[in-house]
Amino acid sequence: MNIPNYGRVGRGGKVGVPSESYRYEFDPADRPLILQVLGNKPEPVISLATSPFLEGHIDGVDLNCGCPQQFAMDKRVGAGILRDPELLIDLARQCACSIPYPLSVKMRLHEEGPQTTARIAEKLHTHSGVKAVTVHGRYWWQKGVNRGQCDWKAIETVRKLTPASLFVIGNGDVASYADFERYRVESGVDSVMAGYGALLDPTIFQENSINLDQVISDYFEIAVRHKNSFMHILRHVHWMIKSRPYQDSSAVHARLFSYKTLEQIQTLLRDELDIHVRLPCVPQGESRIIYPKGASDIVDPKKLKLYLAKEAKLERKKKKKKLHSNRLPNCEQPEPLDWLDEWMTPIEKPND
Structure with missing residues (x-):
């Protein structure tokens, strides 16, 4: 569960009212459910992880130290925080002792190699x-x-150099169901994760393959039932057809992202890729999926009045809502990290 921009974070790391653009459904079938967060300060992470709306719905918190995008490297979050191990380990320690869930970390290989990656992982486990x-x-x-x-030999090295009590999960280039067991056995990790491969083929987690026509049809049903935004639908369809060979793919992609209805997507898939999908039953009067709905999308006067009253009530609640304190809950403060100089040479930090 990755919830971008859910909390409006202000000065001092205070998390304000949730953004109305993000609303979440929780289903027991999704458990165990892990909340993934991105940041380099403990206060927003702790405030979000301890929010009442998550209580009873999540089973763990994962700190994302793997995002390689340039903004992450510049702001020293994601993979960028690996350049400052002391900051990372201090952050993990404060978060781990302040949230009621187990903390995990997803990381890329450190730029100095798998040995340094293993040392950071070990300290995250033993110190944080x-x-x-x-x-x-x-x-x-x-x-x-x-x-x-993906360098699975490097992952194997990390597993060998870290304590057996630390649960290590390998990730990268998992393209089929058989890859899970093969990579697990070859590298010695405790488990294997798939990300990119699951976007291309959502059925990767089961042994029996399913025809792409059926996969996209089933996804349309799920998307409508849970009111996914139309842009998210376009993105998922785009991922699922990436591995399908066809001519002039750039033109197909451009047409796909210009569409406004499921019918247009259905026609494109049929004519260009020979993928035949069925459309879900959309309630009468809805020509396209819009979420969340805005006042301009409601034409019934009675429904519009109810909608505006509800929005006004939410706005009043926002103004009264007390912001979370930026003080950390009482917990043991991290000890000085004197051990860093003993095992790692200084790392050049990015310019601010």
């Missing part, structure tokens, strides 16, 4: 109380056209 680490076998610069292959 992190229960598990996921190691993506790529460096931060391996992205886009420079993505390259």
